[in-house]
Amino acid sequence: MDVWPARAEAVRNAFMHAYSGYLxxxxxHDELLPLSNGSVDNFNGWGLSVVEGLDTMWLMGFHDEFDDAVAFVANFTFALREDKYAPFFETVIRYLGGLLSAYSLSNDPLLLARADDLGTALLPAFSTDSGLPKYAVNTVNGKTANGWNAHTTLFAEGLSCQMEYKFLAFLTGRKEYYTKVEDIMELMYAMDLTATEGLFPTMFDSKNGTPATSQVxxxxxxxSAYEYFLKQWLLTGQSDTKARDLxxxxxxxxxxxxxxxxPNRNLLYVTDAHMPHASPSHTFEHLSCFLSGVLALGANTVPAL
Structure with a gap:
């Protein structure tokens, strides 16, 4: 008995149940609070759930809902109050990535136009001496803000914008989108990682681009920085050899x-450590669970060198 059609339909029904509750x-608003039927604006208050759901709606065949969502996105101005800031990392991976993913599936020009607007509004984040992005930017006046650890950029924050901006550069022909994020790749490629035994530290000085911690x-x-290394190589038709090598x-x-x-059951896990003597914490956190998937993707796409 073929169980997959029924399972696929169950997934479609689950999505529609959740999305209908949100609507x-x-x-x-950004997200639904399901226990109270309330709402929360954790990510700029622009309607995040709609944007993140666009590509899923298209893939699942919910085209009426997709069209309604695009009509909602058409009115986006990415406005913020003068004293508010959009977190660069979250805004890129969620909003910019969501718009570009939906555009790549549907070819709806409005989605590309909104992605171009947002890509431009976020560019002031790169206005540091090193080119590493600041934590947050006001999308109206271009002012930037530091995060909890002033004048530093997290590895994930600086290296999880290349996919979106390079694809946006390809679609729009705007070279600035490409150079802003490729300059960061060049910085990583040339970095001396002897002190961390070839691994990238989790934090960099946003002024001079040097490591700001010994933690790996x-x-x-x-x-996601490690995920983006591999996927940049795939995005470029396996032509970006520097991304592949990284x-x-x-x-x-x-x-x-x-x-x-x-020690007891011989289960393989990944942890973090402080270098140079690899003092591990032996903590396995949920944000590390992507690693097996990335290694599997790499094993099936990266040729033996």
């Missing part, structure tokens, strides 16, 4: 330095 109780991790502060170098050092076995 009924939290429309125009694939969890919080780092996670992925291979990182993957090898993660495997040799951060993988451990639990």
């Amino acid at each position: 009924e109780h939290a429309a125009d 991790s694939v969890g919080a502060f780092a996670d 992925y291979i170098r990182s993957a090898n050092n993660i495997i040799s330095t951060l993988l451990y076995l639990t």
Whole structure:
């Protein structure tokens, strides 16, 4: 008996149940609070759930809902109060990535136009001496703000914008989008990682681009940066060899330095450590769970060199 059609339909129904609840109780806000039927604006208050749901609606065949969502996005101005700031990392991966993903599936020019607007509004984040992005930017006046650790950029924050901005550069022909994020890749490619045994630290000085910590991790502060190394190579039709090399170098050092076995059941896990003597915390955090998928993708797409 073929169980997959029924399972697929169950997933479609689950999505529509959740999205319908959002529209009924939290429309125009970022997220639904399901226990209270309330709403919360954790990500700029622009209607995040709509944007993040666009590509899923298209893939699941919910085209009426998709069209309604595009009509909602058409009115986006990405406005913020003068004293508010959009977190660069979250806004790029959620809003800009969501718009570009939906455009790549539907070819709706309005989605590309809104992505272009947002990409431009976020560019002031790169106005540091090193080119590493600031934590947040006001999308109206261009002012920037530091995060909880002033004058630093997390590895994930600086290296999880290349996919979106390079694709946006390809679609619009705007070279600035490409150069802003490629300059960061060049910085990483040339960096001396001897002190951290070939692994990237989780934090950099946003003024001079040098490491600001001895901690290495694939969890919080780092996670998606390693994913973006591999996927940039795939995005460019396997032509960006520097991105490929950064992925291979990182993957090898993660495997040799951060993988451990639990003492009783011999379960493989990944942890973080402080270098140069690889003092591991032996903490396995949920944000590290992507690693097995990235390694599997790399094993199936990166040729032996």
